[in-house]
Amino acid sequence: YDNFRNIEEVGKGGFSVVYKTLYGMSFGTYEEVAIKIIKDSHKNKQIFLNERKYKSIKVISKNSNARI
Incomplete structure (x- = not known):
């Protein structure tokens, strides 16, 4: 951390x-x-992975020809 100077928060x-x-x-x-x-x-x-899993399942269920 010694290499950093003037640390300022710009957004959160x-x-x-x-x-x-x-x-x-x-x-x-x-x-x-x-x-x-x-x-x-x-x-x-974990939140990201759960959302990604849900969206993948949703897309697969809309496409009856999907092969897993």
Whole structure:
């Protein structure tokens, strides 16, 4: 974390928080970067997978010729 300077929150949503910061490069130079921190990533991953599974089942049920 020593390479980051001037960390500022730029936005947040239900799943993550985004920050902008200066990242220390070689020879004392800095580059502006964004960092996205995912909140409770294990829980959010499970929500995503459950929604994806539901949508896949819904699509398959609409297509009577679907082969699994």
